[in-house]
Amino acid sequence: MILKQHERGLTVLLDGEIDHHASKTIREEIDTAIYETVPDELVLDFSIVSFMDSSGIGLVLGRYKVMHENGGSIVIEGATQPIVKVMKLSGVDKLARIR
Amino acid sequence: MKVMNEFELKFRAKSENESFARTTVCAFAAQLDPNISEISDIRTAVSEAVTNCIVHAYKNGEGTVVINVKLLDGNMLYIKVRDKGCGIADVQKAMEPMYTTAESDERAGLGFAVMENFMDKLAVTSKPGKGTTVTMRKRIGNGK
Known part of the structure; x- marks a missing residue:
């Protein structure tokens, strides 16, 4: 996972497999970065994620809440077809902008 | 339906085994020549079933998860995921989205x-204090 701070906020390049086992560490690292940088926009980049189950939805919804509490927004980027399929089932695409 | 091939996988309900379980089931199911989308569906469904065992069934302690996979004639994949955990009091409620x-x-x-x-058929049976069994079926490649 690579964190990159930019003008509008924070981009997180996620990698590997996002399941229940991996999501705890991922969310802790992202939340630490959010509290440290207070971004207006959080971009979650899924372009090199090889697998995601509904644990990834929990991850996105949780970060949405954190960002929403601080008046920020969340963007999902680079999600491949299987990941988009899980996201659409959850309706998370209505909360976060997918591009 | 005639069973063409089958295997059983038994492992400790540890989150480290989630990836192992879904990958192993998909490797076996590859004998039915699924396409990428079907493999992805199977991988995700198995991951959800196994995660449920770890997060919910054995939330109060350790236990074992058993997966049976059968390749049936007509290119049908059958997957059974069992635990002997706490069980589900209200299966219908548990199955409600969100x-x-x-x-x-x-x-x-x-x-x-x-x-x-992601699968064609899903059945869940559970007894509080005894455990839960999830069975799933998916026809691969329209039964080619």
Whole structure:
């Protein structure tokens, strides 16, 4: 996972497999970065994620809440077809902008 | 239906085994020559079923998860995931999308919804204090 701070906020390049086992560490690292940088926009980049189950939805919804509490927004980027399929089932695409 | 091939996988309900379980089932199912989308559906559905065992069934301690996979004639894949954990008091309620008893762990409550949508058939039987059995079926390649 690579964190990159930019003008509008924070981009997180996620990698590997996002399941229940991996999501705890991922969310802790992202939340630490959010509290440290207070971004207006959080971009979650899924372009090199090889697998995601509904644990990834929990991850996105949780970060949405954190960002929403601080008046920020969340963007999902680079999600491949299987990941988009899980996201659409959850309706998370209505909360976060997918591009 | 005639069983063409089958295997059983038994492992400790540890989150480290989630990836192992879904990968192993998909490797076996590859004998039915699924396409990438079908493999992805199977991988995700198995991951949800196994995660449920770890997060919910054995939330109060350790236990074992058993997966049986059968390749049936007509290119049908049959998967059974069993635990001997706490069981589910109200299966119908548990299957409602977004319903979860593990909000603190950021569970989305979508496990059964994913299994139902990604596989052709899903059945859940459970007895409180005895455990839960999830069975799923998916016809691969339109039964080629």
